[in-house]
Amino acid sequence: MKRSIAVLGAAAAISLVLAGCGGSSGSSEAASGPITLTLAGWSLSTTPEFKTLADGFHATNPDVTIQVKEYDATNYDTQMIADLAAGKGPDLYVQKNLKNFFTYQDGKQLLDVSDVAKGLPDTVKGLSNYQIDGKTYAIPYRGDSWVMYYNQALFDKAGVDYPDGSWTWDDYVSTSKELTTKLKAAKSKALGDYQHNWQSTTQGFALAQTPGADMQSGNFSYLKPYYERSLALQKAGAQVKIGDVTTNSLTYQAQFGKQQAAMMPMGTWYIATLLAQQTSGEADQFKWGIAPAPQFDATTAGTSKTPVTFGDPTALGINPKLDKSKVTAAKAFLGYIAGKQGAESLAKIGITPADSEAVADTFFELKGIPTDDLSKFAFATHDTKPENPVAKSTPALQNLLNELHTSVLSGSVTVDAAITKAQDQAKSQGLTK
Amino acid sequence: MATMPVARRSRGRLMSRNTVVGWSFLLPNFIGFGIFTFIPVGLLFYYAFTDWNVFTGAEWSGLDNFSRLLNDSSFWTALRNTFYYSIFHIPLTLGASLALALLLNRKMRGVAFFRTAAFFPYITSIVAIAQVWNMLFSPSFGPINEIIRAFGVDNPPGWTSSANWSMPAVIIVGVWREMGYYMLLILAGLQTVPAQLYEAARVDGANAWWQFRAVTLPGLRPTMFFVTVMLTIGSLKVFDLILVMTDGGPGQSTLVLTQYIYQKGFKEQEFGYASAISIVLFGICLAVTVVQFLVNKRKDA
Secondary structure, three states, rough: OHHHHHHHHHHHHHHHHHHHHHHHOOOOOOOOOOOOEEEEOOOOOOOOOOHHHHHHHHHHHOOOOEEEEEEEEHHHHHHHHHHHHOOOOOEEEEEEOOOOOHHHHHHOOOOOHHHHHOOOOOOOHHHHHEEOOOOOOEEEOOOOOEEEHHHHHHHHHOOOOOOOOOOOOHHHHHHHHHHHHHHHOOOOEEEOOOOOOOHHHHHHHHHHHHHOOOHHHHHOOHHHHHHHHHHHHHHHOOOOOOOHHHHOOOOHHHHOOOOOEEEEEEEOOHHHHHHHHHOOOOOOOOOOOEOOEEEHHHHHOOOOOEEEEEEEOOEEEEEEOOOOHHHHHHHHHHHHOOOOOHHHHHHHHOEEOOOOOOHHHHOOOOOOOOOOOHHHHHHHHOEEOOOOOOOOOHHHHHHHHHHHHHHHHHHOOOHHHHHHHHHHHHHHOOOOO | OOHHHHHHHHHHHHHHHHHHHHHHHHHHHHHHHHHHHHHHHHHHHHHOOOOOOOOOEEEOOOOOHHHHHHHHHHHHHHHHHHHHHHHHHHHHHHHHHHHHHOOOOOOOOHHHHHHHHHHHHHOOOOHHHHHHHHHHHOOOOOHHHHHHHHHOOOOOOOOHHHOOOOOHHHHHHHHHHHHHHHHHHHHHHHHHHOHHHHHHHHHHOOOOHHHHHHEEEEEEHHHHHHHHHHHHHHOOOOOOHHHOOOOOOOOOOOHHHHHHHHHHHHHHHOOOHHHHHHHHHHHHHHHHHHHHHHHHHHHHH
């Protein structure tokens, strides 16, 4: 450990020296002739979006070729930070979510792309999250939000009415319990709901929906009702206990796709996965739908209102080390992926583009996708708040809150005790006021 | 007389040639060691006194990182957990591997098979070990709790999913994994104890227990010392097993120093602070090892 940190240090130091020798000799005018740009991606075999965008752009701009450079999906940020620090970063790289955006921006690893942002329509969501002091540092192209998936076959079996878009979390809890009881009576092993063991499953909603909730304030009491509901569901046996999720490495894809649970809050990225797995046979064949995420209270619930949910926009930024002659082409690519053409091509492969309103029709032409009104409403209408507020203290706070998450859901401490402890720790580390 | 300078010159040439040959054998390894170990470790001591986020240059911050450590409750929890793990893991592994070695040092049928079986956990992928043990430990469906329930215990421990039982669970797996390796070292040590000593002890009427105390243990002293030192350092810097088994959780119940260093450095990009914690861990390892050497020396005298 000690060693590898320092190796990184040595690598960074050496690269700084080398970079100093190299200097920037690029001319400022746009280069003519073929240009090749490198783009960071991950899990290329199962994540087609990078290649789709690269090929789509190349088709309209034959002079520019985008080469995708593969990174490990789970260690993406660690690897990217190491590469950038060593001066070996790709020309264009993705901000997977907002958690480390501050680190990159504060470390001067993102080029100002405000001029690209100016040319985009207002319907591109999440742009403001990537703006600091009036300047834009990355362009969102993908905008997943959390919704609620439900299994219509299991609802039918239990004889429970489908969700109507007006649910609060209390409705969700009572329906989950009702489903569990009635499914048991109908000789089904499925449970009412499945909440995956990620901290965002509970905390993302709590932060987005609770009025006045602020992670940086150092007051985490907004989490309490959300944890009490999850604990109640575990206790009632309406959802798998977190200990069984972690020890058996349960996946949410199997829990919902293999009909182990009738409802599941999850991000819209799962739509494409579920469709693909139903085709390949990895998931069962059953009718399903999506509904808006359950709400904090009735003021935002219902199809006549805009439900509040969370999700970090995925954005693309430019490495400032990029040769000046290539910047114009790189910016054109950013404009393309966030614009109508890019959004259409993403929607065709089941990915929710940042401009989801513009492509809802294309999206619901996918084979096997539920086309009821509520699913369409849930996909297109929501007020999506960021999961990770952009601030220096966010990564450290999220780690503390993850410890709170596992200790509360495992039943090791009470919600109040865990919240008090996390608040004290945040204060002792100087992360909050 | 005329031959003297020639002889001296040729001896001098031989010596310098030997030096060159010696260096050329040493150099490839030494360059690697220098670049990948020596320089980075040196830099670490510098970075511990800076505020550094990898991208922008490290800013000198004096003792700030260390004074921050004093008030950081997560650091103290990690330190406590590291000692908790070590205090149980070291004697248990030592005892288990010694017992195994004594058992498998006899002439019996299938001894080669049992030796291999005992060594197997050590060469198995740690991720596979963590995955399988986690399943065994599963609170509701795991075989371990099924057996405990069969003995009439209604409320079996939650193991890796409970803050009180996660550390014992990790220690059990740690002991199980490493005892085979240390068994092998002790087994080698046992071969060096002269058979005549046992014979002499038997003639003097010593029973098995006294033979063990008066002959085996003193004969194993050098081996046991080496094993204890290695085991101590290994326990203090345990990382991979905990990372894949519990990821420090639930809560901070299995958060150890190495993992805290990883978290601060690679997840939160506080490389200066992470370096400072590394220095604390380095200091602890060094201090414990020095004490062990001193104790061993006194026993030798």
